[in-house]
Amino acid sequence: DGGITQSPKYLFRKEGQNVTLSCEQNLNHDAMYWYRQDPGQGLRLIYYSQIVNDFQKGDIAEGYSVSREKKESFPLTVTSAQKNPTAFYLCASSIVGAETTDTQYFGPGTRLTVL
């Protein structure tokens, strides 16, 4: 089955620890995205990547880092510098280049809780 997988589904972190959230897709999409969703709020863009070995900051990149070494993978690291990391993290991917088919598809998300 084609799709986007995220792991783990739930993650608990102690303050001061870095954690890495996994995102893998087998849709052959060039673009991948990380969003954060807080209760009652819309999705906010953390980072996005349109091509391997390249990525751009979104609106709330502080305290996060990413890498894009493979087309299929776009892991997100939540560092200790992120002051309020408890949230629902969503990874998405899309085709690049065709505006009429630039739909984003989402993974099931990771719920991160800082203890």
Place this chain on the structure above:
Amino acid sequence: RKEVEQDPGPFNVPEGATVAFNCTYSNSASQSFFWYRQDCRKEPKLLMSVYSSGNEDGRFTAQLNRASQYISLLIRDSKLSDSATYLCVVNKISGTYKYIFGTGTRLKVLA
């Protein structure tokens, strides 16, 4: 003014009713528009893209009004299973691949 605005609701409607949501956007250069559905504690799933000519998929109809900068979603013959939050999404500017999400409109269909 927010880049994408939606009425948060909730819209409580009886089964079989017709309900409509609007979403306004501020960037006139926006090119692509979408409606997503998000169930509680789940990921958003594409409901439909919104084309300039409007489009229909079964009980769902989406319209785009570029002059007034809003998109709409009409749901006819509401089902209990339609209860969810509906997110309006706008591609910010052509080519940048940055999408702006509304905070969503919550719909509850009542038996």
